[in-house]
Amino acid sequence: MAKPRNAESSQSIERLLASKEVIVVTGSGGVGKTSVAAALGASTATRLGGKVLVLTVDPARRLATALGLEAFGNVERQVDESLFVEAGFEAVGELWIAMLDTKASWDDLIVNHAPDSKTRDAILANKLYRNITGRFVQSHDYIAMERLHEIHTSGRYDLVIVDTPPTRNALDFLDAPERMADFFSSRLLRWLIAPARSKIVNRAAKPFTMVADRLLGAKFLTDIGEFFLLFQTLYDGFVERAQSVQRTLADQRTSFVVVTTPEPGPAGEAKFLLAELAKRDLSIGAVVANRMLPDAFVTRGAATSAKKLRGGAAELAETVSGRGIDADIAEGVLREIADRYDDFRLLAAQGAAVLEGLPADDAPVVGIPYLEDEIVNLSGVLELGEQLFTL
Amino acid sequence: MVPPTTPARSVSEADLQALLDHRLLFVTGKGGVGKTSLSAALARLAAQQGKRVLLGDLDGRGDLANAFESGPLSFEPTKVANNIWAMSMDTEASMREYIKLNLKIPMVGGVGPVASAFDFLASAAPGVREILTIGKYCYEVREQHYDLVIVDSTASGHIISHLGAPDALRELIRVGPLLDQTSWMNKILHDGDITGVVMVAIPEEMPATETIELRDRLENETSISRAAVIINRVLPELFSTAEEEVFDRIITGKQRAALVDHAGETVEAVLAGATFASNLRRSRTQHIERLFAEFAGADDTVVVVPQLFVRTEGLRVTKLLATALSEEL
The missing domain is CATH 1.10.287 (Helix Hairpins)
Structure with missing residues (x-):
């Protein structure tokens, strides 16, 4: 395996996990983000202590399988201490996990933030609600950030480790809050809602209304308009929380871990991510090179x-x-x-050679060997965590 | 039945022909399994038979250009090889084309502002964006501009919402051009002779599991057929049972010293490497067996593509994969 460039890398991983409150694990699809996120969380529980939550936002139930748990949903659950003992470890802290359930999270958001019970019920009963929240403006990415914000500001955990969605552009989720706020403040949204509100159509809106009408039909348009009219009551909250999420991500207590494999594709994505994170002045905690072939x-x-x-x-x-x-x-x-x-x-x-091309700057590059056996339980997750801490 | 270590070669030349005789193929699978390279390799095989092939992606972020060492791709298809054209999806361009072809709206000041309004609508109204993306490829099939259209698609989870979008939209709208669009699109998408999904897996736990889950979701949530399952990056089997025994004796017995005498101390690293390769292959075999049990038994075309020990992208890989595919079939 290629030598990590920073000899202090394992100490740095330890320092990272000891000092940060939010760690966002990112990288291109299939590089092992979920395993790395789980390993960081599990090893924090055995080596450092504290109450740690691993939030996986991948719709596939990967972490559940990896931790040997039955399917679990939006609810945060503690990994049983006996599982640590079985794996030959002692948990000095608590390891909690939760999987992002988009539908349940949207429902929670409506219930918690609707201005009144009438609006709440009208939104939840709207026949477009499911369809729209399930799809529009990367609502999955948005709700992931919303959930991270809710958990972080609740103060329930010492450390929250987030596993990001497998989008081709791993940074979509970073922009999701802002995009959501933009969407709700858009002039076009006002035009879309206008017919639902009154018969008088703004002259500037006419071409838009005409296209929309031709394309979707008046009835569908009215349905959509009605939905967003209801939804707009949540607008202030969206903007406020979007700003708050941005503050959390930019905070010193948050850091990003970029995961890659030594293949050109994922490494190229990692390079792009590192550059984007640096451009946004976000903290890069470590680069994890997964699946390195043996020395x-x-x-x-x-x-x-x-x-x-x-x-x-x-x-x-x-x-x-x-x-x-x-x-x-x-x-x-x-x-x-x-x-x-x-x-x-x-x-x-x-x-x-591929890894040497990664511009990690001050961030440690930690290599993890290609495991002959795959990770299917907590024991495997902890073994991976040990590699991260001791390499 | 599947023998314990070597997967059954249940595919024939007829299976390959049936695969390439589709008109529209969506290549999908978990991130990192090699969707793009295999899409390009399939295109190459079809092109070699004289078919005119269009290759595209779903989100404009694909890496098809790399597979042919061509320059950056755009919405307008570029010829990248003999009989192969490649394009990169651009929803805005797709909308412009759609508006031009379908909406007889007089354009004041060009399509520009209308397209941005349209872009907004596609964000707000469920299914519209998917309809335009998938619709573009269905349109190319309908107009017979190409003999075969291959779409290097997004990861498994998202393909369902793309392919199911016409049905989802039909439940929401009653009239209008989009409704008409969904009916002719569905005629193409739901015809198993025309359209098929190629599911790519690698022999590892999660990619194999996601492939099986995708099969179930395709069956339960869409009316779209499967065209083939490709198990990519299958490591070569190092040893037969007899060889395995000899290998074990050599590395554990006195014979090891003879190897060190002959090839030097560093032969230890060579032996460690061979042990690693052998163990890796062994631990992955269960997933090949699982995929075979799930698919070959159900009469799916299952293709095994070996791990190529070469650089992992570029035209050379596309060529080697195409050769590997045709040899396998």
């Missing part, structure tokens, strides 16, 4: 050994044959060992 593949001189093994395969096979070892089979095995070594050596060399 064996970058050992100096080993390539020569592989070559000798291949070159002398026939002769060596004779030497090691006997006692139930067939010389022909042995020769094939020796060649295969050498060939496979070369294959993986190529990947390992590429991986190391």
Whole structure:
């Protein structure tokens, strides 16, 4: 495995988890964000203590599976201490997990923030409500930020670790609060709502209304207008919380962990993320390079050994044959060992080169070895956490 | 039945032909499984048969340009190889085209302001954006501009809302051009001879699980057919059972010393590497078996694509993958 560039990296991971209140884990899809988020949370519970929440916003129930728990929903649940004991660890703190359920979170938001019970019931009963909240303006990203804000400001936890949604642009969620606020203050939204409110149509709105009408039909348009008219009563709250979420993300107590694999695609995305985070002046806590091939593949001189093994395969096979070892089979095995070594050596060399291209600045780069066995329970999560702390 | 280590090669040339004879393929799967490279490889195979192929994505953020080493792509298809054109989705451009083709609205001052109004509507009204994105590809199929349209689609979860958008919208609107649009789109999308979903997995826990979940959701929530399952990045099987035994004896017995004598101390790293590769392959096998049990048994076309030990992107990989696909089939 390529050496982390910062020798103090494990201390830095420890320092990060000890000093921050919010950690946002981001990176492109399939790099292991959920596992890393879970590992950071679990190891904080065993090594540092405190009350830690891992919030996963991935619609797939990955963390539930990873933690060996039954399907769990929007409710925050504590991972049982006995699971730590079974895995051979002692939890000095508490590990809690929650999965973002978009539908339930929207319902909570309406219930908590509607101006009165009449509006609340009208929104919840609106037939477009589900369809619209399920889709519009990255509502999933928005609700994730809304939930993070609610949890963080509740003061229920010492540390909240957020696993971000698998969008192609991993930064969409950062912009979601602002985009939501923009949407609600838009002139076009007022025009859309206007027909629901009065018969008099603003002259400037005419072309818009005409397109909308042609496209969607008057009835559908009225339905949408009615819905947003109700929804607009929540507008002040949206703007206020959007600003508050932005403050939380920019706060010193928040940090970002960028996860990548040593492949060009994910590493390219990581590079983009690091640049964007820096541009926004957000704190980068660490870069985690997941699935690094073992050191064996970058050992100096080993390539020569592989070559000798291949070159002398026939002769060596004779030497090691006997006692139930067939010389022909042995020769094939020796060649295969050498060939496979070369294959993986190529990947390992590429991986190391790809990682060196990451502009991590002061953030530590922590490598995690490619695990032969996959993470399917708390024990696996904790093992991963140990790697993060001790590498 | 599936033998314990080597997956059954249940696909034939006829299966490949059936796959490529679709008119519209959506290639989907969890992030990082190789959707883009495989979309490009499929396009190449079809193009080699003389088919005119359009390749596109759903969100304009795809990496198709890389697969052909072409310059940046735009909404207007660019020829990237013989018989292959590639485009990048741009909802605004798609809206402009839609307005031009479908809404007979006199444009004062061009389409510009109307398109931005439209963009807003697409954000506010459920399903509209998806209709325009998927609609663009359905339109290309309907007009027979290409023999095959391949869409390098978003991750598994989102494809359902895209493909189900015409149905969702039909429940909400009663009249208008969008309603008409949903009916001809559904005719294309719901015809299994025309449209199919190619589900890409790699032999790991979550990608395999998500593929099975996607199959269930496609069945329960849409009327769209599956075209194939591709198991990508399958590691080569190192040893047969007899070889495995010999390998174990060599690395645990006295024979190891002979290897060190011959090839030097660093042969230890080579042996450690081979052990790693062997264990990795073994731990992944269960997922190949699981996918085979779930799909091959149900008469799906299941294609196994080996891990390529080369650079992981670019035209070279597209070519190698196309070769691997055709050899497998």
